[in-house]
Amino acid sequence: MKIVNARLRGSSGLYSIDFDGAYFSSITPQDRQLTSDTGSIDARSRLVCAPFVEPHIHLDAALTAGQPRWNKSGTLFEGIECWSDRKSMLEPDDIRNRALETLEQLVSHGVQYVRTHADISDPSLVGLKTLCSLRDELSDKIHIQVAAFPQEGLLSYPRGLQLMEQAIESGADVIGAIPHFEYTREMGESSLKEIIRLAGAHDCLVDVHCDEIDDPNSRFLEVLAAEALFAGMGSRVTASHTTAMHSYDNAYCSKLFRLLKHSGINFISCPTESIHLQGRFDTYPKRRGVTRVKELDAAGINVCFAEDSIRDPWYSLGNGRLLRVLDFGLHICHMMGHEDFVRALDFITDHSARTLGIEKDYGIAPGKPANCILLDGEDDYDVLRRQSDVLLSIRQGQIIFQREPAQVVTPKHLSVNA
Ligand code: FE2
Numbered sequence: 200m201k202i203v204n205a206r207l208r209g210s211s212g213l214y215s216i217d218f219d220g221a222y223f224s225s226i227t228p229q230d231r232q233l234t235s236d237t238g239s240i241d242a243r244s245r246l247v248c249a250p251f252v253e254p255h256i257h258l259d260a261a262l263t264a265g266q267p268r269w270n271k272s273g274t275l276f277e278g279i280e281c282w283s284d285r286k287s288m289l290e291p292d293d294i295r296n297r298a299l300e301t302l303e304q305l306v307s308h309g310v311q312y313v314r315t316h317a318d319i320s321d322p323s324l325v326g327l328k329t330l331c332s333l334r335d336e337l338s339d340k341i342h343i344q345v346a347a348f349p350q351e352g353l354l355s356y357p358r359g360l361q362l363m364e365q366a367i368e369s370g371a372d373v374i375g376a377i378p379h380f381e382y383t384r385e386m387g388e389s390s391l392k393e394i395i396r397l398a399g400a401h402d403c404l405v406d407v408h409c410d411e412i413d414d415p416n417s418r419f420l421e422v423l424a425a426e427a428l429f430a431g432m433g434s435r436v437t438a439s440h441t442t443a444m445h446s447y448d449n450a451y452c453s454k455l456f457r458l459l460k461h462s463g464i465n466f467i468s469c470p471t472e473s474i475h476l477q478g479r480f481d482t483y484p485k486r487r488g489v490t491r492v493k494e495l496d497a498a499g500i501n502v503c504f505a506e507d508s509i510r511d512p513w514y515s516l517g518n519g520r521l522l523r524v525l526d527f528g529l530h531i532c533h534m535m536g537h538e539d540f541v542r543a544l545d546f547i548t549d550h551s552a553r554t555l556g557i558e559k560d561y562g563i564a565p566g567k568p569a570n571c572i573l574l575d576g577e578d579d580y581d582v583l584r585r586q587s588d589v590l591l592s593i594r595q596g597q598i599i600f601q602r603e604p605a606q607v608v609t610p611k612h613l614s615v616n617a
Pocket of ligand 1: 255507
């Protein structure tokens, strides 16, 4: 297979992309438009880029909004209560069918890599086991990492630590914690130390729901970063949400960033979810409750965007379209300068791949797996502005789907020549 007349991120001009089976074989600059022939795809001067990455989603809870009741307060904590009620009704087929439908939505919007959390505050571990089975079943179609997530506390939930050890035995790739939800600060700190210890012992990645609260005194991030630093595993550790950082004192933040840079941990922000769930205890002014993405990025710290929820007890919208999340994130974080737009896709591609630890096999370069998407736009700015459709998705050299560009079929109402 071959793609001709493609634009690539960060480059001017047009390129031909050659495939050798499941791998890219060469990327060649063109000096003119080429005519496509049989077996080649004409990108028509549109952008070919690496597939989108969804680094933080809850597939076990997806599509359950309103079951058995709606989250009326819009808070994280009522969401956890609603989910606790729904969780008692979970069955493998129920989880599997909703996860598959959600993955279909993600794939149709250009995603080929997913990290899903699975709630393990459940003695049956049905969510984790079902998602691990689905991961293995779909391994040649989509890359899935399963994170064991103790939604109701690693230490506060009965036998939480033993359930985490069972989750690791059952095949979790990633392990997590929720320190701000533990009963006490001491338990929150201990939960992070336990997770780093377990990750080191079992060679797991770490992804913590960290400081997902507006409380400026929620400072578990410094504990996570220090533990990761001293364990020498910073690049394998991720702090998700960190919304309390929005409310931290600037002097404390300045000191904190030194540690964050030394530790090398990754960050995931979920801007649509956080702006909905946070600020709920404020009157006016209302905090945005989104972590300091712009400042983290400027400090050279790896940070990416995720959707977190698709129609679940915490967030009842969502559709798998990461360009929408990126649009929200850039607005909310004041990242609206031209210098932000020209590299906007970094936050749903390269940065996310680094968070998942898959960067070695990710990207468009000779010798890498032939995974890519074709977007209906010329560059990052154009794609973001137009919220472009994904016209083509290729995985391991095979076309997953193709979509024709949308066209207006009615007469040109405003045409001066009409
Ligand atoms: Fe989450």
